[in-house]
Amino acid sequence: MENDYRSYFESILDIYPPWSINNISIDERQSVIHVKLSRSEDKSIISFFTKKRYIVSDSKFVNGYWQHCNLGNYRCFISADVPVVSNTDSDAITRDTLSEPAFLGHPNKKYTHQLRQVVALNSAQGLSKNEISTSHNIETALVGEILGDVANAPENVQAPCYIPTESDIIWQNILFDKTLIKTQSFPLKLLLSKLKLAAIDTQKKELLRPIIIELREFFIQQAASLKNEISQISGLAVQQDSNASRRRSVHKLILPAVKNPVWVDILMDRIHLDSNNMSLNLLLVKLRSNYKYNQSEEGSEEVVGLREFFRKNYQTLRKELVQINRLLQTRPKQKFTLPDSRHDVWRQILKDDSFIPSQHMAYKLLLSKLRSDVLLNPSPNAELSAAKRIRQFIADNQQTMQQELRQVIKSSSAV
DSSP, rough: OOOHHHHHHEEEEEEETEEEEEEEEETTTTTTEEEEEEEEESSSSGGGGGTTSSOOOOOOEEEEEEEEEETTTEEEEEEEEEOOOOOOOOOOHHHHHHSSSSHHHHHHTBHHHHHHHHHHHHHHTTTOOOHHHHHHHHHHHHHHHHHHHHHHHOHHHGGGGSSSSSSTTTTHHHHHHOOOOOOOOOHHHHHHHHHHHHHTTOOHHHHHHHHEEEEEEEEEETTTHHHHHHHHTOOOOOOOHHHHHHHOOSSSOOOOOTTTTTHHHHTTTSSSSOOOOOOHHHHHHHHHHHHHHTTOOOOOHHHHHHHHHHHHTTTTTHHHHHHHHHHHHOOOOOOOOOTTTTSSHHHHHHHTTTOOOOOOOOHHOOOOOHHHHHSSSHHHHHHHHHHHHHHHHHHTTTTHHHHHHHHHHHHHHHH
């Protein structure tokens, strides 16, 4: 019965040989699942960890402990003994790590490769750190660490960071023609023809896995010439505006000056462009990290670089420029000052769901979580901590929460 229990979790987490589940512990009170992995002795670790990256030694292993993607309402953590690596972050993301099983992670990091891919993809889709943290129940600091590692990764592996893991259903859909890839790459066409033929007679998942891994490895190795294809399989494909929509655009678009605060707001994650342009999203991840680290100001190198990118690529960034122009037109003339976190208005928001209603999904998810936390621990410190998080969230998302912002300020003067 216990073996069946483990096999269920191996299927759910897509854990495959030579790895298997050694032990599972479930903390129902904290809604946490801990999974301990072991490796079959008759399988070589070199098949998943390369000599270039690891100090391979039979006697030098360390226990890696990583947060994985959630299983329903439960947070999932995976641990496994993996070879020791250097204590630097320079090799946190390489082509070798991108080829490792999705359920493992870098020994010096706190996240699995699959969680890294999910967070990086969400960021490229335009979600802020707070929104990613709330929707996946991940600490904001961990989200920041993942995005920082992606931004600091070598340029030749930044695009492959968005390639779906081997567990993603997209690969089966490609092999069985449920998802069609538009490509001009002759080597990819040849490989797809070969692998699709091999997959026809493959019924069992374990037999299909080597075919999927071979296809995914090709995308990793040839990422520089397959950026458009990577955009398609990761869901980041750029949607070109039709000629008809261009003709309907009667307003002349303006590229804001370097000193316009809109660039700072974009770099500080206060404005989310919701762009599908992979090149822009990759640049934003890097510039935001550098901007916050250097504590730059208006007119900084990062601001100039972002504006220059828009100037050179305005034809493919028309949708983003339209959004920026609309923001400039609707930007509030005055700066709002939110009440202090000790103000009673925050306590009313926590206690009364109808006090200041909102349609902002990430905000609603955050409120739901904070209300549950306060119910479990109804102490003044817990309420104050929740109030601070609500206040900070609204402050960070003023552009998309204008209605809630005004209601908070109006209510605070009446409370």
